[in-house]
Amino acid sequence: MESFLLILLIFMIVGSIIAIETKNLLSSVISCGVVGFSVSIAFLMLGAPDIAITQVVVEILILVVLIRATITIDNTSIEEHWDTFAVVSSLIFFGLFLVFAFLAVKDLPPFGEPSMRVSQQYLETALQKTGAANVVTSIILDFRGYDTLGEATVLFTSIVGAFVILRRRGRKQRSAADTEKVGILTEEEIKEEYEEFRE
Amino acid sequence: MILYFLTLVLFVMGVYCLIAKKNIVKKIIGLVIIDYAINLFIILIGYRRDGVAPILFKDMPMEEFARHSVDPLPQALVLTSIVIGLGVLALQVAICLRLYEKYKTFNMSEINRLKG
Numbered sequence: 001m002e003s004f005l006l007i008l009l010i011f012m013i014v015g016s017i018i019a020i021e022t023k024n025l026l027s028s029v030i031s032c033g034v035v036g037f038s039v040s041i042a043f044l045m046l047g048a049p050d051i052a053i054t055q056v057v058v059e060i061l062i063l064v065v066l067i068r069a070t071i072t073i074d075n076t077s078i079e080e081h082w083d084t085f086a087v088v089s090s091l092i093f094f095g096l097f098l099v100f101a102f103l104a105v106k107d108l109p110p111f112g113e114p115s116m117r118v119s120q121q122y123l124e125t126a127l128q129k130t131g132a133a134n135v136v137t138s139i140i141l142d143f144r145g146y147d148t149l150g151e152a153t154v155l156f157t158s159i160v161g162a163f164v165i166l167r168r169r170g171r172k173q174r175s176a177a178d179t180e181k182v183g184i185l186t187e188e189e190i191k192e193e194y195e196e197f198r199e
Numbered sequence: 200m201i202l203y204f205l206t207l208v209l210f211v212m213g214v215y216c217l218i219a220k221k222n223i224v225k226k227i228i229g230l231v232i233i234d235y236a237i238n239l240f241i242i243l244i245g246y247r248r249d250g251v252a253p254i255l256f257k258d259m260p261m262e263e264f265a266r267h268s269v270d271p272l273p274q275a276l277v278l279t280s281i282v283i284g285l286g287v288l289a290l291q292v293a294i295c296l297r298l299y300e301k302y303k304t305f306n307m308s309e310i311n312r313l314k315g
Contacts, residue, residue, distance in 0.1 A: 002202070005202055006201065006202065006205070009202060009205040009206065009209070010205070012209055012235075013205065013208060013209055013212065016209060016212045016213070016232050017212065019216075019228055019232070020212060020215065020216045020220070020225070020228070020229070020232075025222070025224050025225075028224070028225065028228060029224070029228065032228045032231055032232065035209075035232060035235055036231075036235060039235045039238070039239055042239060042242075043239075043242060046242050046243065046246045046269070047246065047247075047250050047251060047252045047253075047268075047269040048242055048252065048269070048274045048277075049252050049254075050274065050278060051238075051242065051274055051277055051278055051281065054278055054281050054282070055238075055281060058281050058282065058284070058285045061285055062231060062285065062288055065288060065289055065292050066224070066227070066228070066231075066288075066292065068292065068296075069224055069227070069292045069295055069296060070224055072296065072299060073299070073305065083219065083221065083308075086218055086219040087219050089218065090214065090215045090218040090219045091215075093211075093214065093218070094211050094214075094215060097207075097211055097214075098204075098207065098208070098211060101204065101207040102204060105200055105203045105204055105207070106200070108200075108203060108244065109244070110200065111200060111202055111203070111243065111246065112246060112247060112248035113247070113248065114244060114245050114246065114247055114269075114270045116247075116270050118272060119245075119270045119271055119272045120265065122271060122272065123253065123264070123265040123268055123271065124261070124265045126271075127255060127261070133254060133255040133256075134253070134254045134255075135253040135254070135255070135268070135271040136253055136254075136271050136274045136275050136278065139271055139272060139275040140275045140278060140279070144275060147275075147276075147279060148279065151279045151282065151283055154283050154286065155282060155283060155286040158283075158286035158287055158289060158290045159286055159289065159290075161290050161293070162289045162290045162292075162293040165290075165293040165294055165297055166293045166296065166297070
């Protein structure tokens with residue numbers, strides 16, 4: 001079990017190295033997909049089938065969105081300019097972060113023995129309190145419902161932002177639109193709108 | 200413990216991609232990799248050895264289930280985080296496409312030079 005996860009994690013790291021270092025954008029995106037699907041398999045091994053399913057669906061959507069971003073350019077291969085400052089500074093960060101991470105990981109609960117102070121309560125009482133057989137669902141929708149409300153807000157905001165950014169054209173005269181266009185349109189305006197619609 | 204450490208290596212890969220690469224799509228891929236690494240890390244912390252998924256079946260005694268199930272709380276939080284990651288990615292790609300429409304390039308340093 002642990003050795004399988006180890007192999008999977010090394011596979012993910014190799015995939016991410018390929019995704020970062022390859023010169024072709026399309027193959028970079030597909031290597032990113034390799035990492036995502038391995039994450040999904042790891043979730044399945046770790047006793048989280050709900051998340052594995054969600055990860056597969058989201059991964060496919062991520063691939064579609066990223067390929068949409070790369071397919072707009074004619075030549076997907078890129079030429080790299082070596083930026084010494086960025087590489088050196090990030091390597092220094094790399095080293096420092098990993099040293100501190102090694103120190104911090106020692107103090108975490110060891111793998112396979114989580115400290116379940118809150119979750120034990122959820123596991124014991126979820127069925128009586130919420131009537132849901134799936135404890136994860138009962139936490140999302142009942143015990144921590146406000147968290148999910150916040151999630152929905154963030155999701156809505158980001159999607160609205162994406163739509164606003166991708167919209168083809170904005171309003172032309174905002175002041176006029178604010179003051180005059182309250183009620184009925186004149187005939188000319190209707191004609192204009194129709195023309196715009198046909199375009 | 201080595202699993203935690205390898206997950207953090209994956210995280211650092213993403214940060215390296217975010218800092219050192221010039222191409223905007225590469226930067227977005229770095230952010231996606233950071234997303235995966237953190238989600239996996241949180242799920243790894245909640246794993247119990249030989250644990251079952253936190254879903255009750257019909258003929259399963261309650262006490263045994265509570266003793267053997269993996270931690271359901273990180274799973275709930277990660278489920279939220281994955282979906283938010285998708286929304287944020289859509290916003291990033293929208294901004295990236297707009298930049299390409301305006302400047303005809305994905306190269307960050309070139310966009311910097313063209314400014315103003």
